[in-house]
Amino acid sequence: EPEVTQTPSHQVTQMGQEVILRCVPISNHLYFYWYRQILGQKVEFLVSFYNNEISEKSEIFDDQFSVERPDGSNFTLKIRSTKLEDSAMYFCASSGAENERTEAFFGQGTRLTVV
């Protein structure tokens, strides 16, 4: 069964450092997402990406965040200068192979710890 894969599974970084979280969505999907979850609680939308551009972003997704799909397969989330409150589980998701009615498939997540 196809799946979304994320690397690394766990990233520890110092405050102020840049991190890049990587994702390989399901190959024929058209819509891509980043979500985050703090301490097993609410799953918060960060950004959606379609047709090689951001289609929507939340207020959490400020200038410190950026996304990229550099080579048609990988989908990355960059945090330029991490803050302690960026510590969370970050999930990548993809959807929409045939149409927009499909469910989103989630990766296993990257646990980001900012110290």
Next chain:
Amino acid sequence: AQSVAQPEDQVNVAEGNPLTVKCTYSVSGNPYLFWYVQYPNRGLQFLLKYITGDNLVKGSYGFEAEFNKSQTSFHLKKPSALVSDSALYFCAVRDSITSGTYKYIFGTGTRLKVLA
């Protein structure tokens, strides 16, 4: 704007008993509704969805959900709970594409504990 509410932080049920996890939603157009399950230290796993058609949808692991348009609800159910069903359950909604948004909005999650 889309929103989802899961009114119960936790639901406890005895093994073998039926379970219900509640969800209500708000969207501007026709809703696409989903249930996901999250086991400890794992990602979100898709259980089932309602797009159109029969109000009762069946999904993985014996779960089902009933779409009720008048009550704007999409409660998750299972006739006989298993201890292994213990996990965090998320309801999610996505508005139709005519709304101009593609994102899935999640509820706050309900922790299900099935007691042996």
